[in-house]
Amino acid sequence: MISKAIYERIRNGVCAVGHLTTPLTVYRENLDKPIFQVVGTGFLIEENLVLTNRHIVKDLIESTSSGEVPPSQLFIQFVVPHEGSHLELVPRMIREVSYVDDPKLDLGFIKYKTVTEAHFASILPLDIADQWESSVSEEVAVCGYPYGTSILIRGIYLRWGPVVQQGHISAVSPFDTTTMPDELLLDVRRAGGMSGAPIFKPGTGTVIGVHYSGIEGTIAFGVPITRAIVNHAMLQYDRNRVVLNEG
Structure with a gap:
């Protein structure tokens, strides 16, 4: 059972990773339209820094280097519902990315710039486990964007925001x-x-891993993490840093 407080903290700290399908000026005039293409998920681990997968980061780099997507249209988007029907979308342009070389750690980083502090009042970094204490059969949950943009729209809007699933650690x-x-x-x-x-x-x-792959519709695979693993991964940040948008 996930309490309301924990669910809201996780949901607010999780973001969609992707790109705008229109120029930024058009997007700003149509915030209620589904013109944000979701390609993956990420979550806040410290101010202005999102953790995701290396393959997501490399897909972003490839999409810009190939000319498929202008760098100015690469974005992350947080969704913060409020009481009643009020919904706050918090999109931020991706400024730079980096990734981990270790093939066993499918981890990548995304940096953005905070423009309005008030927008992030309820968007806080998620807690990462200090040490590994989990085991097989333990209950876990995953919060992300399965099926990407398709979960948000199918002719009509289905929902805004990530989806939570609960299950167990089946094996390690x-x-x-x-x-x-x-x-x-x-x-x-x-x-x-x-x-x-x-x-x-x-x-x-408490975050104990990052989902990275699986078998469609059935099982999911994840990279187990602790704070020490993430800190060590961040030592590679400057070496593999790619600036996508200055500023």
Whole structure:
């Protein structure tokens, strides 16, 4: 069971990663229109810094280098519902990205710039586990954007914001009693767009992994993380840093 407070904290800290399908000037005039193409998920880990997957970051880089998407249309978007029917969309242009070289760690970073502090009053970094204490059969939850933009619109709007799924750790690699696993297998339905979603403990909201792949509609795979793993990964930030939009 995920409490309302934990759910809201997780939801607010999770963002869609993708690009605008129109120039920024057009998007600003049509914030209620589905012209944001979701390609993955990310979540805030510190001020102006989002954690996602390396393959999502590389897809963003490729989309701009190929000329498919102008860099100025690469965005992340937070969704913060309020009481009643009020909904606040918080889109931010992606300024720069980086990624981890280690093939076992499908982790990437996205930086953005905060323009209006008030917009981020309820968007806070998620807590990452200090050490690995989870095990097989433990309950977990994943919060992301399965099926990307399709979950937001299908002729009419279905919903705004990420989707939460709950399940269990079905297995860990290389074996059940390992001190720090290389990989997590979850009995959570996997779909495109979920890559980069946080895997967290339902009772506390503590993030223990990052979803990166799986078998469509069935199981999901995740990279287990602790604060030390993320801090070590960030040491590679400058080496693999790619500036997409100055400022």
